[in-house]
Amino acid sequence: MKFFKMAKKALMVSFTAVLLAGMMAGCGDEKKETSTGSGQIQDIQKIKERGVLRVGVKNAAKGFGFQDPSSGEYTGMEIDLANKLAKQLGVKTEFTAVTAATRTGLLDSGDIDCVIATFTITPERKKSWDFTTPYYTDHVGVLVQKSSNIQTLADLKDKTVGVATGSTSAKALVEAMIKAKLIPADSYDAKNFDPSTWKTGVQFKQYNDHPAISAALSAGEVAAHCVDKSILAIYHTPDRTFIKEEFAPQDYGIVTRKGSDLSKVTEDFVQACLKDGTIKELEKKYGI
Known part of the structure; x- marks a missing residue:
C-alpha cells in the first residue's frame, strides 16, 4: 500500500510539472506574438490574400473624393491615389464613404485598411494613427x-x-x-x-x-x-x-493603423508621388 501511495504521488508531481511547462510555453508564445504586433504587421498579407484594398474616402468633396449620385462612380485626386496604391499592391480597390465622425472607428475596427479622405495631420492624432508625409495642404x-x-x-x-x-x-x-x-x-x-x-x-x-x-x-x-x-x-x-x-x-496624409506594415508602404508611395510629379498632375487634373 505504501508503494502505491508513493507511486501515485510521483505521478501527480510529474503531471503537474508537465502542465506548468505547457503553460509557460503558451505564455512564451503569446508574449512573442504580442511583441511582434502580428495583428498589425500582417496587414499587407491580408490585403493581398483578400485581393482588395479597402479605402475610406469622401463622397461629397469634389476634386478629392466625390461619388456620382447616378452612376455611383467615384472620382477625385484621392480616388486616383487609392487606385494607384492598390495597383502597386496588385489588388483591386473597394471604397467606403467616411466622415470626420466615422473614419477612425472604421479604421480601428479593421473595416477599412487606410483612409485617404482630406484627413488633417495633427500631433494629437499622430499618437493614435500613422500618417504619411502630406500630399496636399x-x-x-x-x-x-x-x-x-x-x-x-x-x-x-x-x-x-x-x-x-x-x-x-x-x-x-x-x-x-x-x-x-x-x-x-x-x-x-x-x-x-x-x-x-x-x-x-x-x-x-x-x-x-x-x-x-x-x-x-x-x-x-x-x-x-x-x-x-x-x-x-x-x-x-x-x-x-x-x-x-x-x-x-x-496638411492631408494617408492614414493607417498604428504600427501597421501598410504604414511604410503608404509613406513610400506618397514620397514617390511627390517626387515623380503625380501629385502636381492630379492637382491640375482636378483644379485644386
Whole structure:
C-alpha cells in the first residue's frame, strides 16, 4: 500500500510539472506574438490574400473624393491615389464613404485598411494613427449666405457656426478669432476645447456630415459653414460666398493603423508621388 501511495504521488508531481511547462510555453508564445504586433504587421498579407484594398474616402468633396449620385462612380485626386496604391499592391480597390465622425472607428475596427479622405495631420492624432508625409495642404474657410452680409471673422462674433462632429474646424476658427483679438485668449484652453460647450465669442452646432451643415445653412439654423475650403467648394453656390479670411493650414496624409506594415508602404508611395510629379498632375487634373 505504501508503494502505491508513493507511486501515485510521483505521478501527480510529474503531471503537474508537465502542465506548468505547457503553460509557460503558451505564455512564451503569446508574449512573442504580442511583441511582434502580428495583428498589425500582417496587414499587407491580408490585403493581398483578400485581393482588395479597402479605402475610406469622401463622397461629397469634389476634386478629392466625390461619388456620382447616378452612376455611383467615384472620382477625385484621392480616388486616383487609392487606385494607384492598390495597383502597386496588385489588388483591386473597394471604397467606403467616411466622415470626420466615422473614419477612425472604421479604421480601428479593421473595416477599412487606410483612409485617404482630406484627413488633417495633427500631433494629437499622430499618437493614435500613422500618417504619411502630406500630399496636399489646404486652409480652413468659412462659407456664408450672401444675404447675411457676413464678410469677415469679426462679423461671426456671437454667431452660430456649423461644423462636422470630430473635425478640427471649430478649434481652428476659435484660434483664428483669438489671433484677430476678437475672443480673449485667456478664455481658451487648447487641450480641453469642446465645440459643444464653447460659448465665448462664437458658438457651434455639430452635424454628422457636410450635406447636413449645408442644409442647416440654407434653413438659417447656422450662420456659417466652417471646414477646409476644398470641402466647401461643392457647397459654394451662387447665393453663397466665403468670408475674407482663410486660416489654419491643413496638411492631408494617408492614414493607417498604428504600427501597421501598410504604414511604410503608404509613406513610400506618397514620397514617390511627390517626387515623380503625380501629385502636381492630379492637382491640375482636378483644379485644386
